[in-house]
Amino acid sequence: MTQAINPFIKFIQTHREELLKEWPEKMKSMDDQKVSSVISDQAYTNICNEYLNILLDNLLISNEDVSNKIGDFSHKIVQLGWSLSFISTGLNELNKILFEKMTENSSEEEKMQLVWQFDKWISPVNREVLNQYASSWEHTVSLQKIALQELSAPLIPIFENITVMPLVGTIDTERAKRIMENLLNGVVQHRSQVVLIDITGVPVVDTMVAHHIIQASEAVRLVGAQCLLVGIRPEIAQTIVNLGINLNQVITKNSLQKGIEAALEMTNRKIVLMGE
Template structure:
């Protein structure tokens, strides 16, 4: 009987014992408090799935085995398990397996077992961690893209009129995203008037004002008009104190007044119909 089958045979015979001990130990080392979010049964399911991967890998060793590793790694990312916790958990399983299999064995047999473990099981663990890192990076990139899109959305509110509400601080990277979304959105929505709402921007300094002026000028160059709305009194005072020139830009103190002005620019206006 070769060594992989020896591992498989032992794991299959003592599966319940190994699973219970492993689950109990990784819950006890959980300093991330994952256990407060997921149940003990979920821990058991995750541990049991890893054991399935080991057994299936040794018995099949085909593309399905790799797909199982990829799916398993992706699930760990979704559960929010950190890389350090996963490494520690795999280490705990190795120690438990070694303790059970090496019991009553000679020192030579124990050394041989360590070598075989490193030869057959360690590569699976390395591949699992590699796939985890890849899946985690993809998840982070997708989240980053989603946050970037949400950080500077361009919202059509009427035909040919769009609004870009800005919330939070504006740095160079975000200013670049604002510019891209503005230009793409003007073309996509065939906007004639764009309102940049800075009500949610806490601080307007020289750099922020420069980015807003650049965005406004870019909108004008593609054939649309730009209004800056939401200029609060303290923001207006800051702009004056900094000596920033907004003479070439239409400004309104609220989104409501900005919408009214945009409607007038597109030959429309709000009419009260009464009761």
């Protein structure tokens, strides 16, 4: 598309330096300091400059390469932690800056004509940026959810044939299922003889949680290993007694250290202090 037809190309090229001073400053002024406190001034300028490059590419060539660039750009601003509303408002601010500068000495008719040009040339790019941002954000959140699920119930080998699963936070049905899967897969993978489930970081042990722990212990036993429940704090012990929960089938210890000592004994080993 030639510059004679498109009113934005020559203007952006001619006033690029001015735009890259005013727009990033406007972006920073809109921020609530949560982002700007960790992002440098140059980073704002770089992001704004990259958007202007995309805008010019779209105005000049308008092909699939521009869509790919928008995808990369959107992924980058997701990684910066900018919200969708912040990006949308920021793009609108650029529109205002462009419109005000391009219509300083224009008639009402010329202004209305430029509004139509905005809708034709600029708005589609902005919509694509926001759509790609939303898609990239959903993908990022999905990956984070998978990572959190994997970290929510890790099985860690600490000695030969001895593994520990430290649990932190509440345990619901979905997480209990993940715990069971990781336990069984880990026992086979690490050839565990003893598995320690550490509930030091679990705030509440109610009937449902106790039921899941008993199930996990039984499942571990069925694949040829033994299960120890460690990290039972006094308040947790009191809750278990008050609820009438029966943990007789599970070996319990009040700390991870005691559990490791018991696991070593169960595998015919012990900790020996070396003399000087």
